[in-house]
Amino acid sequence: MWNKVQADGVWLPVADVLLVVEIVSLGSEGVDTVTKRNEYATVGIPQYWVVDQDQAQTVTMHRLDGDHYPVRASMPLARVLNTSPSEHDLG
Template sequence: MSADAVGRHMPAIATLDDLAAMMAADPHGHRYELSPEGVLSIMPPADGEHALIATRIMAWLLAAGWPVDQIAQVVGLAIPGAEGVSGGRIPDLVVWGQPPANPRQVWLPAANVLLVVEIVSRGSEAADKAAKPREYAGAGIPQYWTVDRDAGQTVTMYRLVGDRYEMRAATPLAWVLNTSVTDHLSLN
């Protein structure tokens, strides 16, 4: 899809329904996200390393007995904003305390989300480390992790304290995957 084609059909104010339609029409599998302030972001599909990191974390959770219907990769989350406006983010991994009530929706509510994981890719650093933490904290998501694409695949873990995240730990992914899920994630 060319920039000209997108621009010609772009609504003045994009909604989550518009984003779902754009993703459905995109033959290249880009991710379309919308901040609660209405800022549109278009990201290329994830590469192989990115997908493997998400799969390793998901397998770790499953091996620890986390229910499969409470974990999802690349699922849309509706992020509440001011004056009833909602943004939409597509985290790399989401863990719920309870399964979503209606998983057939494109944009699932952030209610009951325990953890969001974002794997930092070239070009996503600013969103993953500044904008998204503010939005996820505003949605009340108790834990937020970023995974850097450095040599150790550093996992930086944040816990919600009040209305913002505080860093709890930064450690290599291999170390996290060799520890207990309960050391890092509350089971309720």
């Protein structure tokens, strides 16, 4: 999610990224949930959500605090899709 409209084929600065959603791939859980999370924190992306490939497709929402992402909430994807973005404080 970007905080500005993005034209086709144009990449905005990472500082304009408000949210990254990572879908955990089988076999690359460490990269998806540790390596990438650290990279996102380093560049200051305010929110990082992880979608697991469990039966509920659990979404774990993290909000940047300093240089790490503590968990703010965790819920099934169906619940996330039935709420408004304002309920998740996207900035």
